[in-house]
Amino acid sequence: MSTVEATQIRSYGHFIGGRSVPPSENIIERVSPADGRVVATFTAGTRADAALAVAVAREAFDEGEWPHWTAMDRARALLRCAGLMRENEERLARIDAEESGKPITLARGDVGASIELFEYAAALAMTMHGEAHTALGDDCTAMVVREPAGVVGMIIPWNFPLLLLAQKLPFALGAGCTAVVKPSEFTSGTAVELARLLTEAGVPDGVVNVVTGAGAEVGAPLAESSLIDILSFTGSTETGKRIVEASAGSVKRLSMELGGKAASVVFDDADLDDALDGVLFGVFFNQGECCVSGARLLVQDSIADAFLARLVEAAGRITVGGPLDDASELGPMIDAGHLEKVLGHIDAARRDGATVLTGGGRLGGENWRSGHFVAPTILDGVAEESAAFQEEIFGPVLTVTRFSDVDHAIRLANATEYGLAGSIWTKNIDKALRVAREMRSGRVWVNTTIDGAPQLPAGGMKQSGFGREMGQAGFDEFTDVKTIQIRT
Numbered sequence: 239m240s241t242v243e244a245t246q247i248r249s250y251g252h253f254i255g256g257r258s259v260p261p262s263e264n265i266i267e268r269v270s271p272a273d274g275r276v277v278a279t280f281t282a283g284t285r286a287d288a289a290l291a292v293a294v295a296r297e298a299f300d301e302g303e304w305p306h307w308t309a310m311d312r313a314r315a316l317l318r319c320a321g322l323m324r325e326n327e328e329r330l331a332r333i334d335a336e337e338s339g340k341p342i343t344l345a346r347g348d349v350g351a352s353i354e355l356f357e358y359a360a361a362l363a364m365t366m367h368g369e370a371h372t373a374l375g376d377d378c379t380a381m382v383v384r385e386p387a388g389v390v391g392m393i394i395p396w397n398f399p400l401l402l403l404a405q406k407l408p409f410a411l412g413a414g415c416t417a418v419v420k421p422s423e424f425t426s427g428t429a430v431e432l433a434r435l436l437t438e439a440g441v442p443d444g445v446v447n448v449v450t451g452a453g454a455e456v457g458a459p460l461a462e463s464s465l466i467d468i469l470s471f472t473g474s475t476e477t478g479k480r481i482v483e484a485s486a487g488s489v490k491r492l493s494m495e496l497g498g499k500a501a502s503v504v505f506d507d508a509d510l511d512d513a514l515d516g517v518l519f520g521v522f523f524n525q526g527e528c529c530v531s532g533a534r535l536l537v538q539d540s541i542a543d544a545f546l547a548r549l550v551e552a553a554g555r556i557t558v559g560g561p562l563d564d565a566s567e568l569g570p571m572i573d574a575g576h577l578e579k580v581l582g583h584i585d586a587a588r589r590d591g592a593t594v595l596t597g598g599g600r601l602g603g604e605n606w607r608s609g610h611f612v613a614p615t616i617l618d619g620v621a622e623e624s625a626a627f628q629e630e631i632f633g634p635v636l637t638v639t640r641f642s643d644v645d646h647a648i649r650l651a652n653a654t655e656y657g658l659a660g661s662i663w664t665k666n667i668d669k670a671l672r673v674a675r676e677m678r679s680g681r682v683w684v685n686t687t688i689d690g691a692p693q694l695p696a697g698g699m700k701q702s703g704f705g706r707e708m709g710q711a712g713f714d715e716f717t718d719v720k721t722i723q724i725r726t
């Protein structure tokens with residue numbers, strides 16, 4: 239077992255107009271959720287800071303060269319940035335791990351996936367094109383051109399600080415847009431680091447700007463601003479609703495990646511070894527602080543007891559630990575407030591009649607000191623109408639509900655207001671396809687979970703949001719379609 243050495247406290251200010259702004263006197267201290275140590279400070283930005291960053295991004299779009307660079311030149315800059323990210327891979331992973339508390343092995347995976355997103359977005363940038371219509375009559379030629387959509391505001395949560403930014407930023411830049419990024423006040427380090435690397439890669443000053451601080455101070459102005467053309471938000475459904483309201487006055491385009499309550503549906507004809515691994519990974523990955531977390535297990539009656547017995551045994555073998563420990567598989571909750579929220583959900587589930595099969599509380603005692611650790615928890619007998627079934631817990635908590643047949647499974651899978659993702663475990667392809675088609679969610683996995691690739695779009699249905707990230711669809715979000723019709 240090896241432990242990565244902690245880095246020094248890092249002090250971040252904004253990044254505006256191609257340079258790092260010195261940290262202000264008003265700072266946010268980020269303490270490690272594992273041991274309470276200060277790991278970083280971020281400028282507590284103001285509305286004026288946000289307005290400055292927006293003005294700079296606007297000018298870089300309206301007056302600057304970036305939207306006019308050739309597709310190949312923009313793609314090359316993205317690829318140079320991908321190379322710089324690779325050179326800084328371990329450092330970026332440590333920053334994300336220290337600030338978010340996630341295990342360093344997961345953080346390394348996030349950086350690797352972020353680099354791939356830059357490489358893929360570069361490929362899409364190279365092939366950006368429109369279409370020509372030549373069969374509208376001999377006197378008519380029409381072009382449908384794709385143009386960069388303008389200035390993009392990006393608001394990012396704390397659970398995948400770099401990866402969720404990489405699902406937006408290189409796509410927007412590849413299309414020729416400029417950006418103002420507002421990272422989470424818990425995890426702003428890698429956003430500022432990335433902006434520096436993009437500048438080093440040759441992206442012109444003013445194209446990428448980062449403002450750090452609280453949502454109400456530097457996030458809300460991005461939603462309200464009439465100088466921003468698109469707001470791309472990832473975060474909770476609750477904040478998403480506030481952003482939709484705040485953006486109404488400026489009629490801007492929105493892309494909303496919101497909360498989820500994914501089901502893992504395990505049929506009695508599944509490969510149960512695979513299903514076991516998948517259900518465990520699905521719910522405990524990133525300590526359950528994951529929008530597509532398989533937080534609800536729906537398991538067929540006939541196999542439920544035997545499957546749960548194995549699941550409980552396997553959950554007991556998960557290594558809970560600090561972010562910089564290579565052996566750690568499950569880290570602490572992001573902060574004390576979120577810890578209380580997760581524990582409150584577990585208590586409410588108990589009161590609603592659920593049985594705690596394993597876990598069920600905070601990991602306390604000398605070993606855990608001041609860390610916000612929750613034991614991997616499995617709650618059996620969770621009723622469809624209970625809060626534990628309906629609400630996003632966002633922690634290492636699996637709810638279990640049993641079903642009788644395919645129709646019952648589909649009904650339960652769809653019985654929440656969310657529609658982000660789900661997984662299906664069966665060897666019967668007809669059944670898998672039927673359930674996949676009837677699940678009202680943006681992503682469905684069959685015999686796998688929390689899987690993906692830069693080529694595959696992701697996004698929500700119902701209250702999980704709208705708009706798509708990644709894939710061609712994710713690139714097109716940052717373009718405007720213009721029709722030019724010529725009569726001769």
Ligand code: NAD
Pocket residue numbers: 393394395396397398402420421422423451452453454456457458461472473474475476477478480481494495496497498528529530630632658698702703
């Ligand atoms: P959050 O909604 O509290 O915050 C997200 C971001 O919005 C932060 O940067 C925050 O500062 C900012 N913000 C807060 N109030 C704001 C306001 N009034 N105006 C503008 N910005 C504001 O979410 P969180 O707790 O950081 O992240 C967890 C949530 O994100 C979960 O609900 C999770 O499901 C969701 N999420 C969704 C996806 C997805 O792809 N659908 C991915 C990851 C996380």
